[in-house]
Amino acid sequence: GDWRQRQRTQETVPRGICEAMCPARELRDREAQNRLHRFEMLAGTEKSRRPRGDPLRAVKEYSRPAAGKDSTNPSDLRPPAVLLKTVCYLIDDIAASRTLHPWSEIYGFVFDRVRAVKQDMIIQRLSGLDCVAILERTVRFFIYSSYHLCGEPLQLYDPCINDTHLQENLSWLFECYATETEPHPNQEEFQALGLLYNLGSTQATQHIMGLPERLRSTPAVKLALSINRAFLERNPVRLLRLAQGLNFLQCCALHRHLxxxxxxxxxxxxxxxxxxxxxxxxxxxxxxxxxxxxxxxxxxxxxxxxxxxxxxxxxxxxxxxxxEQGKLYCKLYHNIVAEKQRDLTVGSIIHGCA
Known part of the structure; x- marks a missing residue:
């Protein structure tokens, strides 16, 4: 019976067949409603009354699941490989672009489109290596943003919303690590980032303590554990000394506790x-x-x-x-992190080639 049940579930889970980053129907609709982001417009039509969408640059928008709306239409869903391609496009051509500004607008665009990617993943109940590759990049993007946009006005960047999405993606990623049998070469990096970001949290500490010894004894996780211990023991001198040994992205994760x-x-x-x-x-x-x-x-x-x-x-x-509240600017005191960025590009940071 169990096998048949699984077979039935498999039949009811929709499988995407959309090969473009944005379904053709959505592109037409948004074009007609003048709802294209400037990053998606066909070069040369930006100034016209109704700009055209560039099929190579348009990316599916996040839309709230609404009653009576079918979100499971296969031609609106992108398969895993297309989702990963989309995320890589958002990193390489948008986040890491040398010509697009300001970064708060880049963040807003990537944030929304990554949310739509996640929605496609959930509807198709994705798991496996593509899923992990997407989640890892998304987590790095949110961690980098939490440092890079720190202190921006709330309407441009909301640290609480960023935090909510970062935590959701992180726990999904940890779930993939725990339940899948494939080797995950970046696991050490993300276990350490998760602990540094959630310093002092009982849940984060317990999670790390429940990992296999071989992971707990890796250099990155050991350092994160020592920093966490210094934090719990309220030993700031030790914590700041140990933080010297972190790389740039690890400093971004830690930065909100500094x-x-x-x-x-x-x-x-x-x-x-x-x-x-x-x-x-x-x-x-x-x-x-x-x-x-x-x-x-x-x-x-x-x-x-x-x-x-x-x-x-x-x-x-x-x-x-x-x-008084709001008198202290965290951004002023960023130099410990800024120094470590030196010659790293945004692309290499988010792809993890740093």
Missing amino acids: LTCRRDLLLIFSHGHSSRNCRFPLDRLAQLLSLDTALTAQLCQDYGVKVNQESQVVFSKAAFTEP
């Missing part, structure tokens, strides 16, 4: 070194915080920590204060 970490360091030192005649060299503090001295002085000022004329920090329990 402000908390630096704040903790100043708080701990304000208590530990609080005495009227204790002076702490600013350049030494800068080293510990992985910031230059100007930014270190700025951060001290933000937290009410006094820096005197001789570039010495005067820690005091009483003086430490939390800045």
Whole structure:
């Protein structure tokens, strides 16, 4: 009975036959309704009253599943190979483009089209290597964006929405790793990224602890575990020292925890070194915080920590204060991450050739 049941399920799962990145019908409709994104327009028609769509650049849009609307029509669904091709196009020709600007608009376009890819995957209940290749690139895109667009106005980039999608894709990816028998050569990379991004989370820590020993003992996962331990033990000095050993994308994953970490360091030192005649060299503090001295002085000022004329920090329990909401700009303190990007291209970062 079980076999027959499986056979029946197989028959009811739609299989896509659309070979283009955007179904022909959707392209016609969006053309008629003037709903093409400028990245999809046929060169030379952008300025006309009704721009034409370029079949080689148009990509299926995300649309909410609506009542009475058939989303399972095979000619509107793209098979796995076409979905992977679509994601690679979005990375190579859009995200990594040297001519398209601004990046917040690139993000908005890629975000929406990747969502539509995911929808096609869910409807067809995809699994396997193409599925993993798509999810890995999507997760890298969201992690890179969380750093690159940090501090942008909310209408251009919403960190909460980015986070929701990143987490969903990450758990789907981990599910693929856990249930499929094919070898997954990038598993070490993503297990480490997941933990660095979700530092201090019980769920993330338990997930890692449940992995086979051979994965837990790989260099990337071991480093992520040490950083996680330092975070849980509230040891910011150790955490920032260990973070020096991370690569660029790992720093992007960690970056949302850095402000908390630096704040903790100043708080701990304000208590530990609080005495009227204790002076702490600013350049030494800068080293510990992985910031230059100007930014270190700025951060001290933000937290009410006094820096005197001789570039010495005067820690005091009483003086430490939390800045008002929105006064601290994370982006200001990005240099630990920015330095690691040096000559990496966006394409190589998201494809994982970094």
